[in-house]
Amino acid sequence: MRESMYSALFGAMSNELRLDTISNNLANVNTTGFKKEAYAFQDTFQRFAHDYLTDDRTSVRGKEIWPRAYVMARPRLSGQYSDQSQGSLQETGNALDVGLVGSGYFKVRTPDGDLMTRNGSFQLSADGRLITEQGYEVLGDGGTAIELPRDNRVEIDANGRITADGVLLSQLDLVDVSDPKELEKAGKNMLRIKKDSNATEIPTEGLSVQQGYLEKSNVEIVSEMVNMMEAQRAFEINQKLMTATDTMESLVINKVGTVS
Template identity: 70%
Template structure:
């Protein structure tokens, strides 16, 4: 099979995955606190056995005993990572809507364990527990936060919760020592990637803004441009595969007619 078929196949598969990432970003463009996924490409080199052989010649005009070293470069998806850049702020006026400015996360408790989130759209359960839109408990001091109902609540920039001047507790705000070790687990939640050496650390230079929500950091126009580019690239790779297949069929038929 021609090398153009392999190269086109790698390129088409990479752009198919790229389209999946872009589509997921666009689907979450209106999700509070969502962080878009980015991707990177690299070349995969295929080496042959003769690439490692040294062709020593007894004299200058001696024939070459081995083919010239040859390396094939095939582009493919090199990695996918979460872009943790700051999203824009939206004013809501709701005292339970909180936005984070800087690097860090809220901590929430789910039936599967404790996770991190940037989505500060909170509400009170019937028993006064502060919960997320999915019903997960928002943590403060390592446990669920319980607040009085129908009373104005103040939350300062450090996440300290007060009612009528009396402090009731503080939100658990944390950060990760290695941002590249953060992975998504769905439902707008994050965790430290298993097997990494990263750990939770105090969230420095992180501020809580009450009455605001952080919007997704997805630029719709930019993502649409990337989608069009990936679609065109995918179509080109398809054309290369189709053309290569036609050429091989023509060669096979011609060879079969010889004699």
């Protein structure tokens, strides 16, 4: 098979992945605290045995004994990660809505263990526990559930301390990660550190808690739409290249060697 077919195939597969990623980002443009997926591609080179021939002594031979090396580039996904850049804050006026400014995450207890999130849209359960939209407990005071009175005025300061009518009740568990690129999505807008990663949870530094605000998604619609159109065009070009290669191969098979 012609190398052009392989190159076009890998190019189409790469752009298909780009389209899937961009589509997911756009679908979550209104999801509170959502972090867009970022990706990077690199060329992977295929080398032949004669590419590593380094003997250039003219006394040994007067001319090259091997054809010149041809290195073929084939694109591959080199990395995919969640872009943890700050999203803009939207004022809601709800005392249980909490936005984060800076690097850090809320700790939440789920059936799959303790996870992290930037979604600060909280509410009270029937028994007075602070929970997420999915019903998961928001953690405070080093890993315990936060219980709040229903009729008192609740205030949350910039450090995450929670008071009701001036009485300190709890403090939000806020953590950061030593390498944010080692985070992976666990579903329902939750994050966790990848398995076998060297990244660890660390104390936050410079993180500010804003009561009555929610952090919006960090997806930029215009740039994502431009990226989508670019990926679509690139995918179409690779499709045409595969079609053209197939046509040429068919002509070679059917015409070469035919006795007229």
